[in-house]
Amino acid sequence: MTTAQQQFSAFATEQVEVALRFARISIDSAERIIKLQVEVAKSTLESNAKSANALVAVKDAQEALALRQKLAESSIEQATNYSRSLYEITSQAQAETSQLVEERTTAFNKHVVSGLDQFVKSAPAGTDVAVAAVKSTLQATAAAVDSLTKAAKQVADFADASVKAAGTATADAVKTAAKKTNGANNAAAA
Numbered sequence: 001m002t003t004a005q006q007q008f009s010a011f012a013t014e015q016v017e018v019a020l021r022f023a024r025i026s027i028d029s030a031e032r033i034i035k036l037q038v039e040v041a042k043s044t045l046e047s048n049a050k051s052a053n054a055l056v057a058v059k060d061a062q063e064a065l066a067l068r069q070k071l072a073e074s075s076i077e078q079a080t081n082y083s084r085s086l087y088e089i090t091s092q093a094q095a096e097t098s099q100l101v102e103e104r105t106t107a108f109n110k111h112v113v114s115g116l117d118q119f120v121k122s123a124p125a126g127t128d129v130a131v132a133a134v135k136s137t138l139q140a141t142a143a144a145v146d147s148l149t150k151a152a153k154q155v156a157d158f159a160d161a162s163v164k165a166a167g168t169a170t171a172d173a174v175k176t177a178a179k180k181t182n183g184a185n186n187a188a189a190a
Contacts, residue, residue, distance in 0.1 A: 014107075021100060029093035036089065040082050047074065073175065080167050087163050091156065102149055109142050 051071050058064045113135060120131050 018100070018104060022097070025093055025096045025100070029089055032089045033086065036082070036085050040078070043078065047078070077171060080170050084163070084167050087160075091160060094156070098149070098152065102145075105145055106142075109138055112138055 054067055054071075055064075058067060116131050116134060120128065
């Protein structure tokens with residue numbers, strides 16, 4: 001009876017630790033997102049104050065067009081940086097959560113195999129075939145989970161590369177558009 005109580009106690013303790021680890025991952029991610037949002041809010045407020053001062057100092061239409069383009073470029077760059085940072089935070093949280101799930105799945109499979117081994121020792125003759133079938137099923141399930149985990153990692157890596165490429169392309173497109181607009185404005189002024 002004591003062994004069963006000890007096993008249950010160990011299992012309960014382990015589950016509490018897993019829940020706490022999951023909560024830490026969630027809270028840390030939320031904290032980083034909130035910190036990012038506060039930093040962006042401060043930066044935006046400062047940027048808007050500078051923009052307002054620059055608008056007040058505008059003397060002609062040419063200068064106004066150039067300032068408008070500069071402000072648009074700055075806004076898009078800030079939005080891109082915010083999106084990139086937010087994506088990095090959520091990707092890291094997702095990776096940590098996936099690792100936790102993978103660890104728990106592995107531990108569960110080990111516990112089941114260990115339990116089956118103990119069962120076989122005290123089971124009647126002839127149950128070896130049934131236990132072997134269950135072990136085989138567990139191994140197949142573990143292999144399937146491993147394949148799915150690898151596929152999910154590949155998809156996450158591809159998505160990460162795509163998000164980074166899209167951010168770079170957006171920044172480049174804004175810079176190119178700014179150069180074209182400035183060139184057109186300069187030609188119109190001449």
